[in-house]
Amino acid sequence: MQKLRLESSKNCIIPSFYQRFFFAFFLFTLVFLTSCSPKKEDKPGKIVIDAIGQEVTVPIRPEKIISLAPNITEILFAIGAGNQIAGVTDFCTFPDAAKTKPRTGGLTNPNLESMLQLQPDLILVTADGNPKAISDRAKSAGIPVFTINPSSWDQILATIQLIGELTGHESQADSVIKSMIEKTEKLSILPSKPSIFTLLNEKPLISAAKGSFLDDILEKAGGFNVVPSGPERYPVINQEGLLKMNPDVILWPSEDDPDPELFKGPFKNLKAVKSGKVFKVNPDLYLRPGPRVADAVADLNSRLKP
């Protein structure tokens, strides 16, 4: 008994040959692996400050851009930078040419590995649609990540201009902006400003509050948003809240089949439901802060005409 205990304690203090060998091997592997981590190269580029205030070194003319949001893809195609796109998300369905680009996954769950495989020289992300962890990891892999955050009409125009500058398509970006402004100048003037509720989700009711870009679309089209500004841009709204606000129009960007019960319950007495002013519209047009919001404004304006 005594002897056994002595021996085991001896083993602990003085390592055997094999233990030393494995320890040395382990250390060696560790040093080897840490030396393998990628080294950042200094590529020539311009330093730009993005929407969340970070300095990004962007190549002079990026040729392999990954777009992580449908509105970014639409902007890139609109300004003629479509052939510089290396990858898009699963939700990038417009224009048709976007559907042929390699996919990198969803908005909230893009696949970093498939992104890196495309060897991009610039990744464009949105501040509230994409997870920050993904952009941080792409950054640590040495790829410039530029964040945009267009949350109003003016910011959408500014973002288009900025992306034009980043990709070397300033003049096309300017003409896209010009045509967007022209579209909104041709609108008909409404006799009165209708109050509008944007129905983004039925159960629970989710709407766009003041301070979201949708709010600007409603204003530009000649109406106004009934949902006041709050802690969230897209808050869950109390059913009673909708009844009390009793909007003239319900704007419903949805492709799903409507729930037949939705406007039969308490909502059947709403002004908008009674007068048949529940407009079910194309969500891609209305919910993507890109060049097509001008079409959304024109579409809404023509629907609001008495």
Added chain:
Amino acid sequence: MTFRVNTLLLHLSVWLLILIPVFLFCLLVQPGSVSVQMLLTGFDDPILSSILWEVRLPRVINGLMTGGALAVSGLVLQLIVRNPLAEPYILGISSGASFGAILPLILGASLFSFQIGGAFTGAVLVMVVVYFTGLRYGRIDNGRLLLGGVMMGAFVSALIFMSFTFLGDGLRTAITWLMGNLSLGSSSVIFTLFPIILLIILLVYRYSYAYNLILTGEEVASQVGIPVDRIKKVSYLYVSALTALAVCVSGIIGFVGLVIPHILRRFYGFDHRYLIPFSFLGGGMLLMIADWIARAALFPVELPVGAITAFLGAPFFIALMRKQST
């Protein structure tokens, strides 16, 4: 406290005296919205009457019924598995219901009517699996039942999180479901389920004396002629049904089922003839108040009610525990 029918009735009337004003308050007062006066005089206005009868009344009743069902189900569950940490959701029933509710969203958002049916089916499936896992030599084994429930819950939660990938637009609805929201159920559903839940609670109440004996020890209870195994099995079914009904209309509202029985035991000891009815009323009242806060705090924006129940219940319970130990 010794049991007398008169004492029960006395306490019941005191409870109702508190409950009725709370009920009316939650029903009539809503800062930021229409005033009480307008509501009571505006029966002709279709908007005002739908606010009162089709939005608020079902919601307040849903609070009473869901909170009550969860509290009674927690109370009985803590007894039959002999574990103070037991709560209605520990047996995986809520996860089953949530998965059942989310599955139609994945298959197509138009299937709204299947949501409640799906939730109930999911809950019943998990309930059956957990029941048979918990059986040992034909009797409910407490440890097995709990572990089986926790495992099933973990498994179904894994399915839920995997399904999030396919949800897309339905994600917000699914998350709301997982945080609990009393406005999800339509009024017709709520008014149908309310009597069913009351009936199940009456059925549970039949066993209240047997529960007192089971609490003193299962062997003791069997020796005095209580069919302990049968009561445990039937109670498990009742409790699961209560939880399933509560979850399938309102999603997962945590904490009511855990804390209300503990709070009431501090006042009524271990006599289930008091605990069952007052757990129902107490749970209902807590959830009504929590839901009122959820909708009143930032009107017209809503907060998740499940967060508020814990926010109110936990400090109250800790304070109570400290006060009684000194």
